[in-house]
Amino acid sequence: MKYGFIGFGNLAKAVYQGLERVNGIEFAYFARSKKGVKMHYFDRIEELVSFADVIWIAVKPQDIGGILEQLQPLKLEEKVIVSPVAGKSIAFIEKYLGNRVPIVRIMPNLAIAYRKSVTAFATNQPHNPHTEAIFEILSQLGKAVKLNEEGFDLFTSVFGSGPAFILAFIQIFKEKMREFELPGNVLDELLLELTQGTTQYFAENQLNYSIEELIRNITSKGGTTQAGLEYFRQHEIGRHFEGVLDAARRRSEEMSRG
Numbered sequence: 001m002k003y004g005f006i007g008f009g010n011l012a013k014a015v016y017q018g019l020e021r022v023n024g025i026e027f028a029y030f031a032r033s034k035k036g037v038k039m040h041y042f043d044r045i046e047e048l049v050s051f052a053d054v055i056w057i058a059v060k061p062q063d064i065g066g067i068l069e070q071l072q073p074l075k076l077e078e079k080v081i082v083s084p085v086a087g088k089s090i091a092f093i094e095k096y097l098g099n100r101v102p103i104v105r106i107m108p109n110l111a112i113a114y115r116k117s118v119t120a121f122a123t124n125q126p127h128n129p130h131t132e133a134i135f136e137i138l139s140q141l142g143k144a145v146k147l148n149e150e151g152f153d154l155f156t157s158v159f160g161s162g163p164a165f166i167l168a169f170i171q172i173f174k175e176k177m178r179e180f181e182l183p184g185n186v187l188d189e190l191l192l193e194l195t196q197g198t199t200q201y202f203a204e205n206q207l208n209y210s211i212e213e214l215i216r217n218i219t220s221k222g223g224t225t226q227a228g229l230e231y232f233r234q235h236e237i238g239r240h241f242e243g244v245l246d247a248a249r250r251r252s253e254e255m256s257r258g
C-alpha cells in the first residue's frame, strides 16, 4: 500500500508517526517546500498521485479548493482520497472530483501520532473494500467511529479541538501552582502525573461507575472537593464550558458553509 500526503504539516506528521511502524506501507509527500523528513518528496502533485494508492489531503481548509482544482484532471477512480480537512464535506470534494472517486472524510486529533486518536469516519463508498481498509487502519490508531456527516461539526469541537481545551484547563491549574515557585518543567511533570492518574482512575472504573459516581468518590461531605464543586455549580462553570464547545461547533458549521 502506498500513502501519499498532500501537505506535510502537523496532522500529516502525526498520521505518519502513528503509521510508520505498520508493515507494508510506503510513504511520500508533496508540499510547497521540502521538509526535513526521511520520506520521498515529490515537487509535482501529478507525481505524488501516480505514486499513491491512498491520497491524504492534509492542507488547511482555505487551501483545499486549490488542491482539488489540481487533482480534478487526474485519474483518481482507482485511488482513495482521505480528507481530514475541517468543515469540508464529501459533497464539496465531489464537486471537483465527481462521485466515482472513493472519498473518505475523517476527523482525527493529533493523538493519532500515539495511536490514541478518536476519529470520525464517513465515506461515499461504504461497500468499497478500500474505504473499509482505511477504517481498519484508523481503528489501529485509536478509536474510530462511523458517523453521519451531520455529526462532524459537533465531533470536531469535542474530539478534534478537545485536546486543546483539556490543555487549556491544565494551564489554569499550572498558573495557580506558580505560588509554589517551582520550575515550570517540575510543574508540568506534576500536572502530567495528575492527569495520567485521573485518566487511569477513569479507565479502570468506567465500566462499573458513572462519571458522577467517580466524582462523588473523591468528594467528602463538607470537604475541599465539595467546596470547589459547589463553586463550579453556583457559577455554572459547566454551562460556560459548554459555550467553548458550542463556539468551536459554530465555527465548524461556518467553515462548512463557506
Ligand SMILES: NC(=O)c1ccc[n+]([C@@H]2O[C@H](COP(=O)([O-])OP(=O)(O)OC[C@H]3O[C@@H](n4cnc5c(N)ncnc54)[C@H](OP(=O)(O)O)[C@@H]3O)[C@@H](O)[C@H]2O)c1
Pocket: 006, 007, 008, 009, 010, 011, 012, 030, 031, 032, 033, 034, 057, 058, 059, 060, 061, 063, 066, 067, 084, 085, 086, 107, 108, 109, 110, 160
Ligand atoms: N492539527 C490538528 O490537530 C488537526 C486535527 C484534525 C484535522 N485537522 C485538519 O488537517 C488539515 C491540516 O492541518 P495541519 O494542522 O496539519 O496544517 P498545517 O500544519 O498548516 O499544514 C498544512 C500543510 O499544507 C501544505 N500546503 C498548503 N497549501 C499547499 C499547496 N497549495 N500545495 C501543497 N501543499 C500545501 C503546507 O505546505 P508548506 O509547509 O510547504 O507550506 C503544510 O505542509 C486541516 O485542514 C485541519 O482542519 C487538523
